[in-house]
Amino acid sequence: MKRSIGLFILVLITAVVLIVGWLYYQDRIDNAGGAASGSGQQNGGSDDSSRGGGSESGINAEGLNAGLQNQLEEAEQSGEPLRLVVAGSDAVTSEGDNSFPQQLADRIEENWDGISTEVETITYDDSTSLEVLNDGGPEEMAGAGADLFIFVPFAVSDNGTVSSDDTIYATREITEAVQENDSAYYISAPQPWYEAQYYLEQLDAVEGYADEAGVTYLNHWSAWPAVDDEELTDYVGEDTPVPTEQGHTAWTDGIWQHWTENGS
Numbered sequence: 001m002k003r004s005i006g007l008f009i010l011v012l013i014t015a016v017v018l019i020v021g022w023l024y025y026q027d028r029i030d031n032a033g034g035a036a037s038g039s040g041q042q043n044g045g046s047d048d049s050s051r052g053g054g055s056e057s058g059i060n061a062e063g064l065n066a067g068l069q070n071q072l073e074e075a076e077q078s079g080e081p082l083r084l085v086v087a088g089s090d091a092v093t094s095e096g097d098n099s100f101p102q103q104l105a106d107r108i109e110e111n112w113d114g115i116s117t118e119v120e121t122i123t124y125d126d127s128t129s130l131e132v133l134n135d136g137g138p139e140e141m142a143g144a145g146a147d148l149f150i151f152v153p154f155a156v157s158d159n160g161t162v163s164s165d166d167t168i169y170a171t172r173e174i175t176e177a178v179q180e181n182d183s184a185y186y187i188s189a190p191q192p193w194y195e196a197q198y199y200l201e202q203l204d205a206v207e208g209y210a211d212e213a214g215v216t217y218l219n220h221w222s223a224w225p226a227v228d229d230e231e232l233t234d235y236v237g238e239d240t241p242v243p244t245e246q247g248h249t250a251w252t253d254g255i256w257q258h259w260t261e262n263g264s
Contacts, residue, residue, distance in 0.1 A: 059112055065216065065259045067184025071147040072108075075115055082108060082115055085144040085183075087122040087137075087174075088152030091191055095245045101150075103252040111260075120144060128162045129154045129170030138177035146183040150218070150255075151175070155190050155202045156241060164205040171206060175215060188218040188255065192225075193241040194232045220254020 059072050075082040086092050086101040093099045105117035122141060124132050132154060141151070151174055158167045171187065179185050187210045193199050210217035224247070225231040235247035243251060 063261050065184075067186070067216065068148065068259050071184050072112060072115060075147065076112075081118040083118045083120070083145060083147045084108075084150070085120045085122065085141075085146035085148070086150045086152065086188075087141050087144075088124075088188075088190070089127070089154055089157060090123050090125055091156065091242050092123055092152055093121050094242045095248050098245045098248060100243075100248045100251040100255070103248060104255060107252065107256055120146075124154070126157050127154065128157045129167050130162055133170045133173055138174045141174060142177040142181060146178075146181070148186075149178050149181075149183045150186045150188050151178065152188045152190050153203075153206050155199060155206065156193070158202060159196075159199045164202050167202055168205055168209045171209060172213070175213060186216050186218050188251075189220060191236050191241050191243045191247060191251065192221055192227050192232060193236065194227060194230070194238050196227055196241075200227070216258070218255045218258050220251055220258070223250040223254035223257070 059069065059076065061069050071082060082105075084101060084105050092101065099121075101119050101121055105119045108115060108117050122144060124135075124137065127135070141149070151171070153167060153171050154162075155167060175185065175187070187206065189203055189207070207217050207219065221227075224235055234244065235250055236243050
């Protein structure tokens with residue numbers, strides 16, 4: 001009897017030791033997993049900081065276009081002005097200091113403390129894409145030393161004069177020239193045109209090219225009245241679509257939305 005009791009006690013002690021050992025082992029595994037998770041979160045925090053979302057930078061990267069974000073961070077670190085260059089027809093500057101390039105620069109300064117801007121516009125009157133190409137336009141644009149470069153294709157001048165294929169050819173040559181530099185490069189849709197027809201086909205072709213080339217296409221038309229809405233003539237001329245100040249503000253609004261709300 002005493003022998004049976006002693007055997008029972010031995011088995012019980014063995015079981016308790018095994019259970020305690022197992023619990024200790026599980027606790028070590030759980031703690032190791034928690035440390036690994038904590039390390040991952042710290043790494044994630046470092047990644048966020050490098051994107052402008054952490055405490056090391058005053059730039060909020062949530063929804064921010066990557067090209068703009070990188071250039072903002074570089075300007076913040078260097079203390080140098082952020083250089084915005086916009087190239088296109090005279091429509092780009094039709095309202096002087098109230099045109100969309102300057103409005104964009106003003107918004108950048110208003111939204112990011114410590115960031116100053118410098119704006120340059122390169123315009124080519126009413127030249128077609130092929131005329132700009134033959135007159136050394138790509139080389140001039142590439143030499144502008146931009147941090148942010150926005151190219152506005154010459155679709156208005158090309159309309160009815162230059163084929164969509166030639167518009168794309170010139171756009172490709174300009175894009176490849178400018179992209180050789182360390183700048184954030186964008187293709188912006190030109191201004192809308194009231195009751196336009198062939199013009200829309202040209203722009204569809206440009207947008208298709210941008211998509212294939214992996215270039216961010218800034219289609220800002222959602223900020224304007226529709227092309228079949230007569231209200232659009234308050235934003236651009238009816239016969240020649242030169243933007244008014246109201247049009248330039250819509251242009252700014254549309255690009256700003258792309259840059260700050262879509263991450264694209």
